[in-house]
Amino acid sequence: QVQLVESGGGLVQAGGSLRLSCAASGRTFSSYGMGWFRQAPGKERELVSGISWSGGATYYADSVKGRFTISRDNRQKTVYLQMNSLKPEDTAVYYCAAGWYIVAGTRDPGRYDYWGQGTQATVSS
Numbered sequence: 001q002v003q004l005v006e007s008g009g010g011l012v013q014a015g016g017s018l019r020l021s022c023a024a025s026g027r028t029f030s031s032y033g034m035g036w037f038r039q040a041p042g043k044e045r046e047l048v049s050g051i052s053w054s055g056g057a058t059y060y061a062d063s064v065k066g067r068f069t070i071s072r073d074n075r076q077k078t079v080y081l082q083m084n085s086l087k088p089e090d091t092a093v094y095y096c097a098a099g100w101y102i103v104a105g106t107r108d109p110g111r112y113d114y115w116g117q118g119t120q121a122t123v124s125s
Helices: none
Strands: 003-009 008-014 018-025 032-039 046-051 059-060 068-074 079-083 092-100 121-124
Touching: 003 092, 008 068, 018 092, 018 121, 032 059, 032 068, 032 079, 046 068, 046 079, 059 068
Parallel strands: 008 121
Antiparallel strands: 003 018, 018 079, 032 046, 032 092, 046 059, 068 079, 092 121
């Protein structure tokens, strides 16, 4: 069993930065690939970034490539999403998700085993 708790969302102006954190409980965190998804009102949940269980492989959606950076600390059981050069279109609820040895970049939400409650990120123009 893994429980995920996101934090770090907030309101920021366009061009600013936010750092999201996802803290996990459970002894097997290092066996899970992780993903950051986002969902804007009226839109489907989409994968923004993913990282493999070891941290050796990462994935970024084209819309965030070069602006967002995903990382993980398995000793701290935490995964991070550094978001720079934010745009109004990045406004969404951001969710972290865990999948047992899931490949980084797996876009189907149904393939993930555990989800956090989400954190709101709002970018004003």
